[in-house]
Amino acid sequence: MSFKKFLVIALFISAMIAGALSFYASSNPDGLEKVAADHALDVNAKDSATSDSPFADYGFAAIDDPRLSGAVSGLVGIGVVGLAGAGLYFWMRKPEDS
Amino acid sequence: MHIPDGFIDAPVSIGAGLLAISAVSVSLKKTRGQLDSKTAPMAGLAAVFIFAVQMMNFPVAAGTSGHLLGGVLAAILIGPYAAMLAMTVVLSIQALVFADGGLSALGLNILNMGIVTVVIGWGMFVLLQKLLPKNRSGLITACVAAAFVSVPASAAAFVVEYALGGTATFTLSAVLKAVIGVHLLIGIGEALITAVTVSAVLSARPDLVYGARKLQAASQLVITNNEKISA
Numbered sequence: 001m002s003f004k005k006f007l008v009i010a011l012f013i014s015a016m017i018a019g020a021l022s023f024y025a026s027s028n029p030d031g032l033e034k035v036a037a038d039h040a041l042d043v044n045a046k047d048s049a050t051s052d053s054p055f056a057d058y059g060f061a062a063i064d065d066p067r068l069s070g071a072v073s074g075l076v077g078i079g080v081v082g083l084a085g086a087g088l089y090f091w092m093r094k095p096e097d098s
Numbered sequence: 099m100h101i102p103d104g105f106i107d108a109p110v111s112i113g114a115g116l117l118a119i120s121a122v123s124v125s126l127k128k129t130r131g132q133l134d135s136k137t138a139p140m141a142g143l144a145a146v147f148i149f150a151v152q153m154m155n156f157p158v159a160a161g162t163s164g165h166l167l168g169g170v171l172a173a174i175l176i177g178p179y180a181a182m183l184a185m186t187v188v189l190s191i192q193a194l195v196f197a198d199g200g201l202s203a204l205g206l207n208i209l210n211m212g213i214v215t216v217v218i219g220w221g222m223f224v225l226l227q228k229l230l231p232k233n234r235s236g237l238i239t240a241c242v243a244a245a246f247v248s249v250p251a252s253a254a255a256f257v258v259e260y261a262l263g264g265t266a267t268f269t270l271s272a273v274l275k276a277v278i279g280v281h282l283l284i285g286i287g288e289a290l291i292t293a294v295t296v297s298a299v300l301s302a303r304p305d306l307v308y309g310a311r312k313l314q315a316a317s318q319l320v321i322t323n324n325e326k327i328s329a
Contacts, residue, residue, distance in 0.1 A: 001302050003136060009302075010143055018150035026155040026163035031280035032099035032256065034162040039273050044265035046104035048197040056197035058153060073196070074153060080195060081149040084187050085142030089180075092126070092141075093133040 011082075018074030022058070023067050099167070099253065099281075100192065100207050103200030110263025115205025121213045122186050128179040140306055141176045145184040147295070148172060152188070156287050164284030167252060169215025170223065170245040171292045174309035175299065178220040185212030210255045219248035223309060232316055234300065237309065238293050245292035249285035253277045 029037065036042040054061040055073045063069040106114075133141060148168035155163035168188070172181035189207050192198040199207045223244035230236035257274050299307050304314060 003303070003306075006303050006306070007139060007143060010147060014143075014147045014150040018153055022150075022153040025153060025165075026157045028155070028157060028161050028163040030099055030155060030163050030165060031158065031253070031284050032101070032277070035273065035276045035280060036105070039268055039276065041260065041264060041266050041268055041273065042102070042105065044104045045102045046200070048103055048193070048199070049201045050194055050197045053195055053197055055195050058196055058198070074150070077149055077153075077191065077196065078146055081188060081191050082142060082146045084191060085145035085184065086139070088183060088187060089133055089138040089141045092129045092131070092180075092183075093135070093138045094131055 011078075015075060015078055018078050019071045022074050023070050099165075099211065099256065099284075100189075100199030101203040101210070101256065101259075103202045104265060105200070105203060106206060106259050107263040107265055108202070110259055111202055111206055114209045114259060118186075118205045118208040118213060121182055122208070125179040125182040125186075129183060133180070136306065137176065137180070137308075141180045141184055144172045144175050144181070145187045148184065149188045149191070151291060152192075158283040158287065159280065162280060164249075164280070164287055166288055166291050167211045167215050167249060169212060169252075170219035170241070170248045170288070171295055173216045173220040174223060174241055174244075174292070174296055175307060177308040178216050180308075181216050181220075182212055185216065188212075206256075206259055210252045210259075214252050214255045215248040218251040219244040222247050227309075227312070232313060234313070237300075237313055238297060241296050241309070242289045242293050246285040246289040249288045250278050250281045253281035 050056065055076060058070055058073045058077070059066070060069045060072040060076070063072060148166065148171065151166045152168065155165045158164045169181060169185055172184045176184065186208050189199065189212055190204065193201055193204045193207065223240050226240035226243055227237070230239055257277050260268070260273070261270055296307060296309070300310060304310055
């Protein structure tokens with residue numbers, strides 16, 4: 001398999017997970033949230049300073065439909081992480097490759 | 099297992115932040131100038147894939163879910179230093195854009211999910227590679243064990259931080275038992291996802307798996323020897 005083909009397939013799988021499959025993810029609290037709630041560790045927890053972000057909690061504030069809203073959020077995440085990752089790693093690459 | 103704002107006091111959050119910054123700067127130094135035209139895009143891809151899979155919370159027990167942490171997966175695919183950078187990218191964007199994990203807790207979250215998982219998991223992986231057979235099943239076994247252990251290790255780091263700077267009163271032994279118990283279950287999911295992903299990449303392009311470089315070198319040696327014998 002060519003490297004280009006590998007990258008395209010892997011990005012497609014990532015986009016499908018973040019954009020479509022994530023709708024079916026469990027919405028129960030994760031292990032840490034559950035234990036924190038059970039043992040009242042979270043009594044002083046505050047909303048994140050970024051909780052008014054349009055993409056807070058992996059939704060998209062401008063869209064009401066939960067499936068579409070989550071899909072937009074997931075794909076935006078893929079894009080932002082991809083750009084940040086690419087930027088960082090191209091800065092890190094060998095001088096002779098640039 | 100992202101820690102929100104207000105869980106852990108400022109001194110411990112700052113302390114964890116300083117530890118995280120030290121680990122990230124070591125990783126930057128170690129990675130700088132080391133990535134080539136294949137390993138640089140692989141590192142970005144690992145960050146993207148881990149972001150996506152972290153969205154897939156899976157059920158672990160009544161009313162509780164877990165998600166991939168990804169530190170060990172990243173370390174095996176792209177090496178431990180690039181992995182710590184990839185995890186830092188993912189966790190920072192989750193906190194900044196998706197309000198997942200508090201901003202004041204970012205250092206804690208990078209330390210627990212991006213550094214502890216990689217250091218403990220990669221250490222375990224390297225150790226097991228020495229003990230296990232130098233073949234594909236040995237490699238996958240090492241993957242499974244390292245990924246599994248990284249989750250309770252990360253959870254234990256949280257308990258230490260909470261014991262030092264928690265903002266509510268609690269019984270250490272009860273919390274330790276509950277946190278480690280549920281994260282042993284989540285660790286099984288982590289091990290499965292890590293093993294399946296590494297196996298898939300090994301099947302498609304074994305040369306792209308950092309943790310399999312020794313395996314690659316060994317199999318090339320065998321081929322070279324065979325050629326010599328047949329010649």
